[in-house]
Amino acid sequence: MVGDETSAEEATRTDRATAIRLDGVTVNFEDVRALENVDLRVDDGEFVTVIGPSGCGKTTLLRTVGGLQDPTAGTVRVGRDSPDAARRDGEFGFVFQRHALLPWKSALANVVFLREMAGKSPDREAARDLLGTVGLAGFEESRPAELSGGMRQRVAIARALHLGASVLLMDEPFGELDELTREEMGVEVRRVWRDRNKTVLFVTHSVPEAVFLADRCVVMSDQPGEIAAVFDVELPRPRDESVYGTTAFQEQVARVRTALHEGYELR
Numbered sequence: 001m002v003g004d005e006t007s008a009e010e011a012t013r014t015d016r017a018t019a020i021r022l023d024g025v026t027v028n029f030e031d032v033r034a035l036e037n038v039d040l041r042v043d044d045g046e047f048v049t050v051i052g053p054s055g056c057g058k059t060t061l062l063r064t065v066g067g068l069q070d071p072t073a074g075t076v077r078v079g080r081d082s083p084d085a086a087r088r089d090g091e092f093g094f095v096f097q098r099h100a101l102l103p104w105k106s107a108l109a110n111v112v113f114l115r116e117m118a119g120k121s122p123d124r125e126a127a128r129d130l131l132g133t134v135g136l137a138g139f140e141e142s143r144p145a146e147l148s149g150g151m152r153q154r155v156a157i158a159r160a161l162h163l164g165a166s167v168l169l170m171d172e173p174f175g176e177l178d179e180l181t182r183e184e185m186g187v188e189v190r191r192v193w194r195d196r197n198k199t200v201l202f203v204t205h206s207v208p209e210a211v212f213l214a215d216r217c218v219v220m221s222d223q224p225g226e227i228a229a230v231f232d233v234e235l236p237r238p239r240d241e242s243v244y245g246t247t248a249f250q251e252q253v254a255r256v257r258t259a260l261h262e263g264y265e266l267r
């Protein structure tokens with residue numbers, strides 16, 4: 001049930017290199033089939049969102065791309081590498097719903113620490129710049145407990161960027177934030193993505209967020225997760241909060257919502 005949007009997207013696809021490619025990926029956990037025969041291609045520098053019902057395999061998809069979960073069948077490629085090799089090379093920046101910052105370290109020390117752990121030389125000035133980029137200038141020495149939820153997620157994003165990762169794998173990073181902060185963070189993430197030319201695979205439960213952020217939005221069906229539809233999102237670039245009020249945005253949200261319901265009803 002891949003919509004017309006997909007054919008249009010294929011027709012207009014540029015010659016950009018492929019950053020991530022999944023072919024026939026199935027993932028089983030004992031008697032649970034989490035993913036079924038997933039084919040997906042993400043271009044270098046593309047922002048792709050993934051939405052689907054709870055338990056449909058979104059996190060499993062992200063973990064499989066990130067080399068944290070082996071597929072039961074099928075292949076995954078990150079550039080020319082296996083996910084495992086790409087992970088060891090520090091190609092991925094993971095940003096999860098729970099930011100997992102070290103509570104006893106300052107924002108700056110948290111950003112630097114992960115890079116050190118990855119065996120790369122930390123650069124406090126670059127880390128400071130990155131905190132500025134995500135809107136945290138002046139909070140370098142604050143500890144996580146002194147920051148709001150949104151600010152902590154900004155630290156987590158700066159930390160992923162400082163790793164030098166080319167691919168950001170984001171799993172409901174704004175899931176615990178209030179709606180306005182989510183929208184604000186969405187604008188920030190798109191700005192960082194554009195300025196730093198990253199490839200982003202972003203999982204969310206929120207249809208408006210999935211549409212606002214995406215170049216392409218992938219809708220998954222209920223368990224086992226299959227790709228039910230893929231939408232090219234034709235909204236202005238760059239985007240700011242004003243997009244939420246436009247008819248084009250509302251129409252795109254309605255299309256994704258319908259696909260989501262159809263994917264659910266398939267089971």
Ligand SMILES: Nc1ncnc2c1ncn2[C@@H]1O[C@H](COP(=O)(O)OP(=O)(O)OP(=O)(O)O)[C@@H](O)[C@H]1O
Pocket residue numbers: 029032033034052053054055056057058059060061223
């Ligand atoms: N390590 C595991 N062992 C066993 N089953 C697992 C494991 N990880 C995931 N599953 C199962 O695989 C299915 C997909 O899980 P996954 O977390 O990928 O879904 P999701 O779409 O991310 O869910 P949610 O939206 O609720 O976060 C679920 O049925 C889940 O219980």
